[in-house]
Amino acid sequence: MVSFSRPPIHTIQGPHRSIPVFTDPGIVSNIDHRVVKSFAEEWKAFHHFTDEETEHISRHYFDILKDLLRGDMHVIDIGCGSGRWSKWISGRVASVTAVDPGESILAADELLAPVSNVQLAMVGADDMPFADHTFDLALSVGVLHHVPDTLRAMTECVRVVKPGGLFYIYLYYDLGNRGVTYRVLFRIADALRRIISRLPRVPRHAVCTSIALLVYYPVARGGELMRRAGATRLADRMPLCFYQEQTFYVMRNDALDRFGTSLEQRFSRDEVRNMMEAAGLRDITFSDGMPWWHAVGRKPGENT
Numbered sequence: 001m002v003s004f005s006r007p008p009i010h011t012i013q014g015p016h017r018s019i020p021v022f023t024d025p026g027i028v029s030n031i032d033h034r035v036v037k038s039f040a041e042e043w044k045a046f047h048h049f050t051d052e053e054t055e056h057i058s059r060h061y062f063d064i065l066k067d068l069l070r071g072d073m074h075v076i077d078i079g080c081g082s083g084r085w086s087k088w089i090s091g092r093v094a095s096v097t098a099v100d101p102g103e104s105i106l107a108a109d110e111l112l113a114p115v116s117n118v119q120l121a122m123v124g125a126d127d128m129p130f131a132d133h134t135f136d137l138a139l140s141v142g143v144l145h146h147v148p149d150t151l152r153a154m155t156e157c158v159r160v161v162k163p164g165g166l167f168y169i170y171l172y173y174d175l176g177n178r179g180v181t182y183r184v185l186f187r188i189a190d191a192l193r194r195i196i197s198r199l200p201r202v203p204r205h206a207v208c209t210s211i212a213l214l215v216y217y218p219v220a221r222g223g224e225l226m227r228r229a230g231a232t233r234l235a236d237r238m239p240l241c242f243y244q245e246q247t248f249y250v251m252r253n254d255a256l257d258r259f260g261t262s263l264e265q266r267f268s269r270d271e272v273r274n275m276m277e278a279a280g281l282r283d284i285t286f287s288d289g290m291p292w293w294h295a296v297g298r299k300p301g302e303n304t
Contacts, residue, residue: 039146046249075138081107138157150171162301169272169295174267226238
């Protein structure tokens with residue numbers, strides 16, 4: 001395991017281990033605390049992902065990363081949420097440090113209970129307690145579009161990567177590669193998000209579950225039937241086509257993720273590339289597959 005560069009403010013007792021806390025709400029500035037709280041509520045409700053569900057989704061998220069993993073790598077999962085990606089990657093590398101700024105870390109502790117090469121910490125992405133050049137790989141999966149200043153957070157993430165090491169990112173896309181109809185549907189969905197995300201926890205979760213049941217499930221299963229009938233191109237153009245192979249549990253989780261979050265930013269492919277370069281990365285590779293956009297870049301220099 002890697003070492004922290006400063007002592008924690010205090011520790012909290014998770015379900016299975018003591019967790020050091022480095023997040024100071026009075027100091028941390030590049031965090032929206034409403035978002036942190038909403039994700040803590042989300043991951044406490046959705047942290048029972050099966051290995052099969054995680055493995056299936058990982059084929060999409062990590063298509064450009066899996067062949068770059070090595071057994072001697074020390075990895076940091078920034079904004080780990082439920083801990084499912086930390087669990088997935090832990091069997092492929094030497095160690096994983098899973099960090100999150102809020103009580104989501106307690107859900108991660110529950111999911112990661114049987115995993116021995118993972119350490120947890122309550123840490124924000126803007127002031128991490130690690131020395132420069134600590135990790136062989138840093139990843140942030142669907143997180144940095146929920147912070148006020150994405151580039152600032154990304155730069156801090158890259159700081160802790162070793163020269164020659166890798167940084168992997170997934171950020172929401174701006175629908176620049178979609179047609180007019182799809183964009184109109186998105187505007188409607190985004191207007192709903194702004195309303196739903198303001199609801200108290202119980203009705204917010206109930207509304208998002210209803211959206212998963214009445215929208216995600218029938219549309220995704222309809223697209224799946226088209227695909228099985230041979231209408232692949234039409235299925236690929238359907239809204240929510242990413243969910244045609246996903247379980248209803250994943251749909252419920254993602255509906256809450258999509259409609260229950262008050263702060264959401266979206267970026268073009270060029271904007272993501274420009275931020276990665278500004279953060280100090282080179283040799284940037286984007287996946288052409290969903291979800292858009294996910295990419296990996298290398299920090300210049302030799303990894304010693």
